[in-house]
Amino acid sequence: MSVPSQVDLASCADEPIHIPGSIQPHGFLLFLDAAGRIEGWSANAPEILAGQLQLGLAYTTLPLPPACTDLIAECIDLLAEGEYAPAVAAVSIAGHDYDAIVHGSHGRVIAEFESRDVPADTVAMFAVKAHSSIERVRRQRSIEGLLETAVRQVREFTGFDRVMAYVFREDDSGDVVAEARRDDLAPYLGQRYPAGDIPAQARRLYVLNTLRMIADIGYTPVPLLGAPGAAPLDMSFGVLRSVSPIHVEYLQNMGVHASMSVSIVINGRLWGLIACHHMAPKRVPHAIRMAADVLAQVMASTVQSIEARSDAELVEQSAKVRTALVESLLIDEEPLDALARHADDLLAATRSQALVSVHNGKIISHGPIERETAEAIVRAMPADASDILVRDKLGEWPQDVHASVGKWVGLLGLPFDPPGGGWCLLLRTEQIEHVSWGGRPEKLAQVGPLGERLTPRGSFDAWHETVRGHAHPWEATVLANARLTQSELLRASNARRAQLDSTRAQLLAMLGHDLRDPLHSINMAGTLLERGAVQPTLGRRIQSSSNRMQRLIGQVLDMSRIDGGMGLGMVFEPLDLAALVEDVIDESRMAYPSIDYSFANPGPTCVRADGGRLGQVLSNLLSNARHHGEVGRPIVATLAREPGWAVLEVANGGAPIAQDVAASLFNPFKRSSLHNPRNRTGMGLGLYIVAQIVREHQGEIAYRHEHGQVVFTVRLPLAEMERAGPT
Incomplete structure (x- = not known):
C-alpha cells in the first residue's frame, strides 16, 4: 500500500480552524465515506489497525469492537437524512480503554477514539456529583445566582484550577461575571475581554460544538492521512480536533496548560461561556465533559426562562400602561396632561429616568431634568419622524447639542402627533463605566509562529479604562413595547384630530x-x-x-x-384671591338677585395669578351652578388654605353627573352641553377653557358629588410670601 500524504491545508485562508488537518494526541481517528469505505485516519492509529488500514476498504474489515461497528452502521444508515449527532460507546482495543465517539457530517462518518485512563467506578462517582450539580443549578431563580452556582459546581466535579463564567455583550465582548479558582491564582472576576479574543470562525464553532477540551497545550499535533487531493476533513463536531496555534499562544500567555470550554447558546447565539483553566496538563473523561455540557444546556434553558419571565412581566406592565394612557388620551383634551398623569408608570415600564413631552410647542418634563436641557433635547428632534427614535450614546446626537444634552444621552423618542410636533421622549442617563480589561484590548501586528499577523496579547493584568457618553442600551423588549405604544398614541392622536x-x-x-x-x-x-x-x-x-x-x-x-398652542397670554402678579371671589359673587348677586349666593370671606389669600382670567374661571363655575343647579337651593362658594395651596370650591344642589359625562367634563364641545334647554347658548367650551386657565396657573381642577351637591374644586399654589408664613 502506498503511504497516503498529509492532508494539505496550506492554501486555506483565514485560518480555517474547523479543518485543521490534525488532531490532539490523546486519541486516534478514522474517517469513512457515506458507504463505509475508509477515506483516511490519524497517523497515530494503533498497530492492530495500522496494518489493515487501506484507502477504499470497508470498515467491516477492521478489527473494531462490535459496540463501535454498531455505531458506525447506525451512522451510515442515518447519514442520508443529514448530519448524525455524536454517539458514544466505551470500548477496548489492544488492551487500552477508549471512549468511541461516532458522528456524521458532510457525507462522511468520523470515528474518534479518545483514550480513557480513569476507572469506570471513578467516572460513575463523578457522574453522580455532576447530576447533583445540575439539580442545584436548575433551582436557581436569578442569572447571577445561576452563574455563581455553576462555576463552583463545575470546578468541584472537574477539578480545574479556575472556572469562569463569561456573559457576552451585544458587541461580542465578554465579562467575567462569576469565578471559582485556586486561592493562589490572580482573580479575573469583573474583567472584560474584547470581541477580538474570540474570532468569528471560533465563535461559530462554539455555537456548533458546545464543548471543547485541550488536554495539554504543549502537545504535538497528529496529522491526518488520506488520499492526495482529497477534501479536508471538517471537524466542527470533533472532540480531538487540533486547535489553532494562535489560541495555543493565547493560553500560553495566560500561563494555562489545559483548558475546557462549555458554550451557553440561547436562540442560536453564543450568550455565555464556562471557561475552565488548569495550570498543568489535565484530561477530563468524556462522560464528565458531557455532564458539563448537559449542565450548560440546563443553564441556557434556565437563563431563557428567567429572561422570558422578566420580559413577560415587562410586557404585561407595558400593556397596562399603554391601555391606561390611551384611555386618558381619548377622554382628555390635552395629550400632555395624559402623559404627565402616567409619567411614573411610563418610566417604570421603559426603565427610564426622565420623560419630556412636547405638543404644539408646549413642553412638560417629569423627573430630575432641567428645563433648559429638556428644551435643548426637544430642539434636537427631527421634524419629519414617523418611527421611534433610538439613541444609546452621545455620539448618536447632533454635534451641536452635545454640550446641552448633558448626562441624558439615552433617548427613546415616540412621535405621536407629527402635525402638532408631538413627541414623548423617554430618557436614560449616562452610565459612567470603569472597565477592567483583561490586558489592553488592542492587538498588535507582530511576527508570530504563523508569520506576520495579529498576535494575542501577552499580558492579562487588568488594564483600566473609563467609558463615558454611553447609556444602558434599550432592551429589545422595551423597544418592541415602545413601538406598540407609539402606534396606539398615534391612533389616539389621529382620532382626536x-x-x-x-x-x-x-x-x-x-x-x-x-x-x-x-x-x-x-x-x-x-x-x-x-x-x-x-x-x-x-x-x-x-x-x-x-x-x-x-x-x-x-x-x-x-x-x-x-x-394653536399659543396659551391664553397670562400676566401673573400678586393677587388676593378672597377679594376677587368677593367681587365676582357681588356682581352675580346684582345680576341675578333671585338666586341665593353664599360666601364667607376667610381673609387675604395671596396667589400669583392673572386676575382677569381667574375671574373668568369663577364666573364660569357660578354660571354652570346657576344653569344646572336645583332651583331654590343656594350656590355656595368657599375658600380655604392648605399647606402650599389655596382651595376654592363652588357647590350647587343637584344630582350626580353621569359617569360617562363626568369623564369628559373638561373636554370641548361636549354633547351634554350642546342645546341644553337650561343653557341654550352653551357650546361646551366653558369648562374646557377654565381647565386650561387653571393649568396655566400650575393648579388643578376636579369635580365630585357629595351630600346632594355638585362640587367643583380649584387648587392654586399660594404665593411664596404666604407659604412662608408670618415673620
Whole structure:
C-alpha cells in the first residue's frame, strides 16, 4: 500500500480552524465515506489497525469492537437524512480503554477514539456529583445566582484550577461575571475581554460544538492521512480536533496548560461561556465533559426562562400602561396632561429616568431634568419622524447639542402627533463605566509562529479604562413595547384630530346660528331708535345681546389660542384671591338677585395669578351652578388654605353627573352641553377653557358629588410670601 500524504491545508485562508488537518494526541481517528469505505485516519492509529488500514476498504474489515461497528452502521444508515449527532460507546482495543465517539457530517462518518485512563467506578462517582450539580443549578431563580452556582459546581466535579463564567455583550465582548479558582491564582472576576479574543470562525464553532477540551497545550499535533487531493476533513463536531496555534499562544500567555470550554447558546447565539483553566496538563473523561455540557444546556434553558419571565412581566406592565394612557388620551383634551398623569408608570415600564413631552410647542418634563436641557433635547428632534427614535450614546446626537444634552444621552423618542410636533421622549442617563480589561484590548501586528499577523496579547493584568457618553442600551423588549405604544398614541392622536376637525365645523355652524339672534335683536333695537321709539328695555336688550356675542366670540378666540398652542397670554402678579371671589359673587348677586349666593370671606389669600382670567374661571363655575343647579337651593362658594395651596370650591344642589359625562367634563364641545334647554347658548367650551386657565396657573381642577351637591374644586399654589408664613 502506498503511504497516503498529509492532508494539505496550506492554501486555506483565514485560518480555517474547523479543518485543521490534525488532531490532539490523546486519541486516534478514522474517517469513512457515506458507504463505509475508509477515506483516511490519524497517523497515530494503533498497530492492530495500522496494518489493515487501506484507502477504499470497508470498515467491516477492521478489527473494531462490535459496540463501535454498531455505531458506525447506525451512522451510515442515518447519514442520508443529514448530519448524525455524536454517539458514544466505551470500548477496548489492544488492551487500552477508549471512549468511541461516532458522528456524521458532510457525507462522511468520523470515528474518534479518545483514550480513557480513569476507572469506570471513578467516572460513575463523578457522574453522580455532576447530576447533583445540575439539580442545584436548575433551582436557581436569578442569572447571577445561576452563574455563581455553576462555576463552583463545575470546578468541584472537574477539578480545574479556575472556572469562569463569561456573559457576552451585544458587541461580542465578554465579562467575567462569576469565578471559582485556586486561592493562589490572580482573580479575573469583573474583567472584560474584547470581541477580538474570540474570532468569528471560533465563535461559530462554539455555537456548533458546545464543548471543547485541550488536554495539554504543549502537545504535538497528529496529522491526518488520506488520499492526495482529497477534501479536508471538517471537524466542527470533533472532540480531538487540533486547535489553532494562535489560541495555543493565547493560553500560553495566560500561563494555562489545559483548558475546557462549555458554550451557553440561547436562540442560536453564543450568550455565555464556562471557561475552565488548569495550570498543568489535565484530561477530563468524556462522560464528565458531557455532564458539563448537559449542565450548560440546563443553564441556557434556565437563563431563557428567567429572561422570558422578566420580559413577560415587562410586557404585561407595558400593556397596562399603554391601555391606561390611551384611555386618558381619548377622554382628555390635552395629550400632555395624559402623559404627565402616567409619567411614573411610563418610566417604570421603559426603565427610564426622565420623560419630556412636547405638543404644539408646549413642553412638560417629569423627573430630575432641567428645563433648559429638556428644551435643548426637544430642539434636537427631527421634524419629519414617523418611527421611534433610538439613541444609546452621545455620539448618536447632533454635534451641536452635545454640550446641552448633558448626562441624558439615552433617548427613546415616540412621535405621536407629527402635525402638532408631538413627541414623548423617554430618557436614560449616562452610565459612567470603569472597565477592567483583561490586558489592553488592542492587538498588535507582530511576527508570530504563523508569520506576520495579529498576535494575542501577552499580558492579562487588568488594564483600566473609563467609558463615558454611553447609556444602558434599550432592551429589545422595551423597544418592541415602545413601538406598540407609539402606534396606539398615534391612533389616539389621529382620532382626536379628526374629532377636533369635526367639532370645528360644528362650532362654525353653531356660532353662525347663535350670533344670528343677538345680532337680530341689536338690529331691531337700532331700527326702533332710528324711528324715535323710546322704550326702557331697549338699552338692556342691546347690552344683553352684546354680552352674549362677546362671550361667544371670546370663547372661540380662547379655544383658537389653546388649540394653536399659543396659551391664553397670562400676566401673573400678586393677587388676593378672597377679594376677587368677593367681587365676582357681588356682581352675580346684582345680576341675578333671585338666586341665593353664599360666601364667607376667610381673609387675604395671596396667589400669583392673572386676575382677569381667574375671574373668568369663577364666573364660569357660578354660571354652570346657576344653569344646572336645583332651583331654590343656594350656590355656595368657599375658600380655604392648605399647606402650599389655596382651595376654592363652588357647590350647587343637584344630582350626580353621569359617569360617562363626568369623564369628559373638561373636554370641548361636549354633547351634554350642546342645546341644553337650561343653557341654550352653551357650546361646551366653558369648562374646557377654565381647565386650561387653571393649568396655566400650575393648579388643578376636579369635580365630585357629595351630600346632594355638585362640587367643583380649584387648587392654586399660594404665593411664596404666604407659604412662608408670618415673620
